Amino acid sequence: MKHLWKWVVISLLVSTPMSALAIDKGESVSQLLKVMKMEEQLSGGFEAMIPMIDQLANSLQLNKAEKEELTDIYRSWYINDIDRHRIINELANLYSNTFSQKEIEALIDFYSTPTGQKFVEKSTVLMRAGAQLGMQEAERAQPQLIEKLTPFLEKHQAN
Secondary structure, eight states, X not given: OHHHHHHHHHHHHHHHHHHHHHXXXXXXXXXXXXXXXXXXXXXXXXXHHHHHHHHHHHHTTOOHHHHXXXXXXXXXXXXXXXXXXXXXXHHHHHHHHHSOHHHHHHHHHHHTSHHHHHHHXXXXXXXXXXXXXXHHHHHHHXXXXXXXXXXXXXXXXXX
């Protein structure tokens, strides 16, 4: 019985700081996502999809009205069907598993600065511009891809 109490006390001593650390880390991650304005970024995330929608509209050779209809379909899907709260929770887990408590605190410190807030403000625009640049380069290099894929596709279509 004496040994049982000893193990109970040791278990409590060991587990309490670890669970407190997990709570602190979870709270820190929540604070990080808040200072990064993650919910606002996700709400505005539709804008990052516009280059992809534009590319699809161009490849389908849609007129202005058809392009607007396509954009409305994507917008409705993004607003009504994407679970942003689920994404926030998954991002919280990702940040928690990727960064130490000390690193999370350093990120909070950075994103709390004027430079960090400017980064948050501009990141959506920068990501959209980066996606557009990537798509433009992919379009430019598409003939080379087709040239490389053609023998592969011909080989596998014959089978």
